[in-house]
Amino acid sequence: MVARYERIADELRDDILTGVHPIGSQLPTEAELAGRYRAARGTVRQAVAVLVAEGLVGSRQGARRIVLGKARSQSFAELHSFAQWARANGYRYGGQVIAQRRRAAGPAEAARLGTEEVLDVLRLRTLEDEPVLVERTVYAGWVAAAVEGLAPGCESVTEALYDSIGLVFAYGEHLIDAVSAGVRDADLLGVRRGSPLLRQRRITTTHEGRPVEWSDDRYRAGSVVFSIRNSIDANPLVRQAGDLRFGA
Template sequence: MNQPPAAGPPARPQRPAGGRTPLYLAVAADLRTAIGAGEYGSGARLPAEDELARRYTVSRGTVRQALAALRADGLVTSRRGTRRVVLASPGERRDATELRSFTRWARSLGEDPGGRTVHVEPGAADPEEAAELRIGPGAPVYRVLRVRTLSGRPVMVERTTYPDAVGALVAAMPADTVSYSEELARHGVLFTDAHHTIDIALADARDATLLGCPQGAPLLRERRRATDPTGSPVEWSQDRYLPGTVAFTAHSTATGALGRRLGPPDPAVR
């Protein structure tokens, strides 16, 4: 059975200004990131509750709440009175029902994720951005353009709009930051839910340059609005993947069916 590597105590999870986000969610986010990074493989046991409490300098009650959040995500076992066992197994597909960052997904495949920021620009929200981020039209936002890589190969162009407070944190990060979500979590900004729309878009001139594909080539597009634990939007993103680099899966039930929409084609794919 795999055993987790020895590690020193991480910094105490930080609450955002105002303390709206419960501390247990910050602990859960850190453990989730560690599991996604492969620090605890499938079948490995997490440290005991009292050890985690000391590591994060929190109460055992906070640790229990964090582990409950991981149970709800299907990442660890729910047996009481025993050390939790990691259930999540790396997979080659991205589950559209699971909010997992590009970086964590890439690491689960044994790939080396990378990112290069092309530009970060402040601006005023257009009507679509305002609607998705639930802010007023013209409110300040930051727009970020990045190219993402797997083991050095460009596979995706990421266009993300952040509300002002979150965007200011992103703007201060180095251009070669691999994971914005991991860095933002250290500032108490957590991504806990998302709404995804997946379709096809044609590569524009910028896509072609960054991905090395012909202009007009079909790309898999994921449009995503992510929210924090309070339900407030923290990003609106449009990611374009090269064909053959990613596949999305979704699980549906009779009470939670996969959404479908019939409507006119997107102008980008006419």
């Protein structure tokens, strides 16, 4: 059963995508939408709030709402799982475990993941048969056994872990910056040493806030772009100074 406001949001999103409400135009008023969909104003507000959160629609008190952009929005699963993302977008993709071993967690890792033992996995991912991504993932001890049970050529770790132990990735925090390719990275990705890589470090947790994995993913420059929409009212993106305080 899908909620009423979600169906209304879907219809509105579709109307924006198909040009019924072109970019720059005004959205119908809440009263008009409420009449059209036979719903209470509060329900319509919820639907529109979804689009505002997605950055598709701009809103401010007293003024009519305005269409800012067209639909995008990937699911969390699609962002989290390389395989699910690639499949949803119609790319040819693959993956291979290069190395894998258990070891004791360092103090920082123990604090971050909340376990004494961890599992290191180094994976290489391909898109359209080109190597594009080196994944260095550290799994918390309590999922290590399940990860080790996967086939080395397993395409979607996320889906496999859900099937085997019902694990659901629910929350993530991501740090994005640029680094130069080391010897190993360069060799795996087929680029020159020192060439630029887009790095995404992320930590993922379950619904209960229990950390599952910590990963350092490095994309070959030009292969992947991250995209975010934000506004005065909602700003998910944060800028931080790098590790080194210059001159300090």
